[in-house]
Each structure stands twice: as C-alpha cells, then as structure tokens.
Amino acid sequence: MKHRDGKFDRRAFLKITTVGGAAAMTLAIPRKGMAEDAAKSLEFRTLGRTEMKVAIVGIGALKITEPAIFQAAFERGVNYVDTARGYLNGNSEKVVGQALKGYRDKVYVATKFKLGTKEHMLGQFEESLRCLETDYVDVIQVHNLKSKGEAMDPVAKEVITQLKKEGKVRYAGVTTHSNEVEVAQALIDDPDNFYDVLLIKYNFQSPPEIKQVIQKAAEKNIGIVAMKTQNGGYQGKEWADVSPHQAALKWVLQDKNVALAVPGMNDLAEVMEDTAVMRAPLLTSEEKRLLERYGAYLEARSCRLCGECNSTCPNGVDIQEVNRCLMYAEGYRDIHLAKQTFREIPAAFSVERCTSCQRCSAKCVRGLDIAARMRRAQELFA
Ligand code: SF4
Ligand code: SF4
Secondary structure (H helix, E strand, O other): OOOEOOEOOHHHOOOEEEEEOOOEEEEOOOOOOOOHHHHOOOEEEEOOOOOOEEEOEOEEOOOOOOHHHHHHHHHOOOOEEEOOOOHHHHOHHHHHHHHOOOOOOOOEEEEEEOOOOHHHHHHHHHHHHHHHOOOOEEEEEEOOOOOHHHHOOHHHHHHHHHHHHOOOEEEEEEEEOOOHHHHHHHHHHOOOOOOOEEEEEOOOOOOHHHHHHHHHHHHOOOEEEEEOOOOOOOOOHHHOOOOOHHHHHHHHHOOOOOOEEOOEOOOHHHHHHHHHHHOOOOOOHHHHHHHHHHHHHHHOOOOOOOOOOHHHOOOOOOHHHHHHHHHHHHOOOOHHHHHHHHHOOOHHHOHHHHHHOOOOOOOOOOOOOHHHHHHHHHHHHO
8 A cells, every 4th residue: 555645544454542651552443354362452662753553573574484474473463574685585575575465554564775876775675666566665774784884874865765755665774783882873863863763683681782772762763673682592402391582572572662573483383472472561570580591591602793703803704793694593593594694794704714714813702612603604604
C-alpha cells in the first residue's frame, strides 16, 4: 500500500492506547488477520521520531529461508521485519517479499544498502524494491557503519533524500556493529537530525557506554532497534531444559529507550519463544539468575565484538570481524552465513595475514586466545 502525503492507513487496523509514558502502547483491538490469542496485551512503542508504532519484538531476516516463519511471527503480532540487500546472498528480500503477500499493509519493512557511489546505492535500493515486491520501504538503513565519517556520508544522505522525495522511502536509518558509540554519537550530533533510526548491537553483556549512548540517542528522538540481543545464541548442554534466550530478550526490552528488538527466528519454535516475550516482557528474578549463569558460560567462549583488539594486531587483521564470522558458525550454527561474511573481509584485513606471523601479539581485553581463534577461523572458512 503506497503512502499518501506521508501518512499511512495502519490506524485502520490498529487502535492503540497509551499505557504509561509516551512510548509504551497497548493494542486494544486485534489486528486484521491476527490470531485471536495474539491480540492479548501486546506492548507497542513508538520508534523515535517516526510515526511507527512497533510491537516490541520484530523479526530479523538474516537467516530465514521460509516465508511461513515470517507469517507465523506476523500472526503472533510482530509488525516489523528487518532485512538487508546482502542477506542470504541477496535472497533474503525475495523470501520477505513472499512472506509479505497479504501482510504488506500491516507490517513495517526495513532493509539496508551499503555505502558506495550514488549509482551503486540507488541500484541496490531498486533491486531491494524488486525483490521485496513493494513500491516503498518504511526504513532504509545504511549498513554496517564504523565511523563518524561513514555516518555522515553526504552521498548516502543525498540518495536517501531523493528516495524520500520519490515516495520510495519513509525514514532513514543506519546500522552499526563496531565502533558503535562513535557512529551513534555522530547521529546525535548531526545538526540536520537526518537519521531517524539506529539499529545497534545491544545485549546483557554490552558495556555501559552502549546503554549510555542509546539513552542519548533516544533523547534526541532517534528510534532504537536492538540486534544481537542474545549475544550469539550459543547453545550448550547446560541449557538442555531452559532457554536463556527469552531472558536475554527481556533484558534488552527492560530499557524503555529501546523501541524494539529484532531477533532472528529460525523455526516455528523460536517464533513462539521470542513472540511470547511480547506478552510478558518483565524479567523475573529467576531469569536474572539464569542470565548471570548464561553470561558466565559465554564469558569463556564468546567474543563481545568490542573491536578493542584490532589496533593491537601489527598486521591489520580485522580480528573483530573474523570473530563475528566465528559467532555465526559456532553461535548461530550457520556456516553458510559465516563463510559469506568471511569472504567479504577485504584482503588487507584478512586472517590470511596470520599465516606468516611468527608470534601473535594481539591482545583481547577479555583474555581470549586470539591466535587460537584466528587459526580456528582459517580451519573453518579457508
Ligand atoms: S597472529 Fe595475531 S598478531 Fe599475527 S597477524 Fe594474526 S592476529 Fe595479528
Ligand atoms: S577478541 Fe576480545 S578485544 Fe577483540 S573484539 Fe573480541 S572481546 Fe573484544
């Protein structure tokens, strides 16, 4: 459904009432097409300065290959889907496009393109529209920004301004996986207030600076979307009967500066697990204890992707990015995504450089064995 004069008709489907604070909203009338039990006590929040009232749990499309997974989430009340031009080798948007049939006017769609020339960015975007089988997206995000310079790239702003004028984009956003504080601060300091949405990695193990910059961004009415909320989704024998993932999702949603989280949902069981949080987002004391145990479990195994080690490698290896690939392989258990992401690391920052390095002098702030992890990446991805 194309928007008219910047206004959308979603209120025809939703009657929303404020229940506490400007951002907290509750669905009062079931949305058309939503299963009956899904209408109970869903919490909605306003996404920053946009007009979008989003259910607090959205769906991240990174690994989903079946339209039915999305549709099951939509039926449970999810109304925000986050994809990207590059996900699934360019196929994710096609799957989302299939899933949106019958739902496009009920679900907000966010996608992403990479920085480049004006022609390259416009080309990526047109391909996104084609694959999504829609004539607009709600949020276009400039993908994986790592610095203030990238966040304020004038060509990206020019492209998005043009797309807005053409009615193909409603709101502008950025995503960041590394150097997040600098990127977020650039948005906060931007005199143009150009970007409306920030998709940022945020979980119960994030350092305090992330929480602080999220608060500052929210105070500037930038809509906060949280990703990587489960810090890799690692499985272990310790969690045979209980899932710490709901608790991790709830931890993020306790922060009212976050409008919604977009966890990946690989199957219907994960759809049920994550969407249940929309009806009971309060973190119980038992879940807090569970998170502490889960945190200790991860502490010994996972990289926090903080990027502090990158400057300690004399050969310029992008250790953080290599670790992200390992997280995809070992946490998400998605070797395809891991290999694809690994191939995207430029040769100048590749783990290949470790091969001729006599002794690893790179240091992890958490004491992880970087040399061993780089060797593991070479074994898995070479
Ligand atoms: S072994 Fe360590 S110091 Fe050497 S190139 Fe690899 S990450 Fe850098
Ligand atoms: S290896 Fe250590 S320092 Fe490097 S990104 Fe991971 S947690 Fe941070």
